[in-house]
Amino acid sequence: MQMKTSVEQSVCAILLLHMLPDKAVLPGEVISQQLGASPTYFQKILRKLVRADLITSVPGVKGGFRLEKKPEEIQVYDIYLAIEGRQSLYSSSGTLSHMLHLNLEENYCMINDLMEEAEEAWIAVLQRETVASLSQKLNINQFQLNIDALQALVNEKMVV
Amino acid sequence: MQMKTSVEQSVCAILLLHMLPDKAVLPGEVISQQLGASPTYFQKILRKLVRADLITSVPGVKGGFRLEKKPEEIQVYDIYLAIEGRQSLYSSSGTLSHMLHLNLEENYCMINDLMEEAEEAWIAVLQRETVASLSQKLNINQFQLNIDALQALVNEKMVV
DNA sequence: GTACTTTTACTCGGATACCGTCTGTCCGAGTAATTATGG
């Protein structure tokens, strides 16, 4: 039970796109390269973010990807959902009902209730943080230096 | 990213063992049968619970499994840990550091902090509930009826 | 009836197989800007 690494990569990719000026796009290959991810595979991950309406894609020469929503409207949980899908961390297989010889009609399960409550607490934390707040946390300490360097590099590669 | 079904089965198995009188044991095959689980496979799951000191095993004829700890001392999270292990839901692959061109020394990652906080909130819920409190919730409504029937069945199969 | 042996019913660990999922690669198709070409 472990989160896909593509979730972490997606968060980073969106943080990267957040540095772009308005209307500018960044090709998928440049993004993958910055993240150190497999270009051909991460292209498919980017597609998931597009389908979730988190980013937009522009085909053709000088095409690429750009943020679709405002940074403060993208929760980390949204990114998680885009990659991992909507199924919850726990899904009852009805073992308790089977053990108690209950028919499937009254399939109520205490364990399910508990797990759902735990998941809701987990989700709440991921919903609290947005791309905007994450980005703000980057603008402190030694991070700013590296961001500036990255920004310069992005400015080379991006297309307006 | 989904919890193993063996976690749910383990919780049910421990609830089942909780119904036994002191010193009585129940063979693994009877337990599996009650849960509707694969006997040969669930034997290995029971081994995990033994290694985690949640239950005890007695070899030989008239052997089986019995609760090791007191019900109020077994948190649902303990059962989860016994099955899924101690690795957290999220583990950073260092993508953010790579993107910012930071050397691995200063591998600090904001995303990691957020994920850990979310996981702690999740864990807290699973730690709150114990086998005792779960079992108490069973003793309400229509559940008691089915428990009594199960209890009778268990009394047949158990060994003192 | 007591001592010893055999059977029986369990747990335990290793080896192995199946299957689904995540990762990763490759290819052809679609799209749009750029470039080349022809008059």
Place this chain on the structure above:
DNA sequence: CCATAATTACTCGGACAGACGGTATCCGAGTAAAAGTAC
């Protein structure tokens, strides 16, 4: 110089392969109670 065609650089979707983990099965070994056997 202008219209059209070809090239180029992207995204997009499907097919496929490899690795890994969870589920599942089988087997031999260990263990202890029960049953059988010999005296």
